Amino acid sequence: MKPSPTSRPPPSEPWIIRHFAIVLYSWFFFGMFLCGLLAPPERVAGLGSGVISAGWHLSVLALALALPVLAIYRRRLQGRPEE
Numbered sequence: 001m002k003p004s005p006t007s008r009p010p011p012s013e014p015w016i017i018r019h020f021a022i023v024l025y026s027w028f029f030f031g032m033f034l035c036g037l038l039a040p041p042e043r044v045a046g047l048g049s050g051v052i053s054a055g056w057h058l059s060v061l062a063l064a065l066a067l068p069v070l071a072i073y074r075r076r077l078q079g080r081p082e083e
Contacts, residue, residue, distance in 0.1 A: 022073050029066035033059045 016023065036058030044055050052058050
């Protein structure tokens, strides 16, 4: 029997395997958040964006894109039994 695309990996799988996608997603946006805070002004100007004119704008964008997905994922995990 072929598993459905929405089936979860068995609980015997390591934690990192079960949550690999969200770990990659969160670390990408965490990195973008930090880089936005630490970016020198000449690098931000090199982006050529009318919206992102300061490094902290990139950090706010990273939070706006990442936090809703992380909140939905956490809400989904709260309904699961303890592993």
